[in-house]
Amino acid sequence: MKVGLNANATDLDTNEIGWKLRPIFKDLSERLEGDYGGVIEHLWIDLELVESWSKKDGTARHRFRFQKRVSGSPPSTCKGMRSLPDWHNVGHFSVRPDFSFLLSLPLENVDSYVLQILYTATEVLLSKKSRLGGFNAEQFRKRFITECQALGYQIDT
Template identity: 45%
Template sequence: MQLGLHANVCDSATAHIVSALHKPFAALSAALSGEYGGPMEHLWIDLELVEHIARPVGKAKFPFRFQKRVSGRSHFGLPPTPDNFNVGHYSVRPDFQLLASMSAEQAVPYVLALIYESVKQLSKKQLGGFDVALFRNNFRNECTRLGYEVACDTF
C-alpha cells in the first residue's frame, strides 16, 4: 500500500503550516508505504487547512471512501497520469482556532496526532484484512523516530 499524506489546499493563514508539514509528510509517506493486508493499494489522507471551505458542523469534508479506480486523466489540459486502483481516501479536519494559535513547530505534532487518531476509523470499514493496528503502531513509531509525539491527549 502506498500512503499519501497531503495538505494541498491552504490560505495565507495556514501556508506556514503546509511548509512545516512537507518534510514529515514526505518522510511518513515513504516510511509507512508497505504491506498491511487487504486489497487497498493506496491510502490518501488530506489535511483540511481552509476553514471557509470546510464543513461548518465540525466534521471532515470527505469521510472515508474506498474507490476501485481513480482516473488519472486531467480536466485541465495536463498530461494524464496512470490510473490508481483500490484507493482509500479521507480528510482530517483540525480545530481551526487552536491551529491559528500555534506556531508551525507546534502544529506539526498536533496534526500528526489528529491523523494518528483518525486512522482508528479504518477498523470500522470493510477493508478485507487491512491491519489497522499494525499501521497505527508503525505510524506512532515512525513519528517518534522523527521526533514527534502523537499522544492525542496532549491537545
C-alpha cells in the same frame, strides 16, 4: 500499500503551516509504505488547511471512502494536460483541525498537534478493515506511532 499524507491546499492563514508540514508528510508517507494485507493499495489522508472549505457542521469534507479505481485522466475541458496513471484500490479521507487551536500554536508546535490528530483520525480504518479485505489497521496504526517516534514526535494513544 503506498501512503500519501497531504496538506496541499492552504490559505493566507495556513500557508506557512502547509510549507512546514510538507517535508514531514513526505518523509512519514515513505516510512509508512508497506504491506498491511487486504486489498487497499493506496491510502490518501488530506489535512484540510482552508477553514472556509469546511462543512457547516464542522466535520471534515471527506469521510473515508474506498474506490476500486481513481482515474488519472484530466477532464475533457483541460486540453493539453497530461494523463496520469490510474490508481486502483484507493482509500481516502480528510482530517479537519481545530483552526482556532491550530492558529494559536507557535509554528514549532504545529507538527506535533497535526500528527496527533492524523493518528486519531486513523481510527476510521479499524471499522473499515473488513471492507478492505482484512487490511491490518492495527499494524498500520502501530507503525504510524513508531515512525512518528523515529522522527522525534510523541503520539498519545
